[in-house]
Amino acid sequence: MILRYEKNNISHIKIKLDMLENKSKSFKSTSDFKLPLTTPQQLLELENKIENATDLEDLVNILSHVGGRYRKKNLHFIMKKLMNKELSLQYSAKEKSKKNIFPSYRSC
DSSP: OHHHHHHHHHHHHHHHHHHHHHHHHHOOOOSOOOOSBOSHHHHHHHHHHTTSHHHHHHHHHHHHTOOOSSHHHHHHHHHHHHBOHHHHTTEESOTTSSSEEOHHHHTO
């Protein structure tokens, strides 16, 4: 019983690895994102750059390769990929905070 379970796990892992390998081979970024961002100016430039649908799709593809077992961890790793710690400490998604608000949130 345990052996059958382990065989199923191994074959499931092999399928996932094949999918990841094929996904990474098929993705060709046409944008030159310099991540992680380190300055507020770079964040504004990224905001403007992803108004272009192709650049937005490239960024989404880059970030879709970021792992994380749970949503909270996945978001943490995505934010870590997007910006360094110093920059992330300057921003908040909540207006109640005394920190800067992400640029796209200002227009909401």
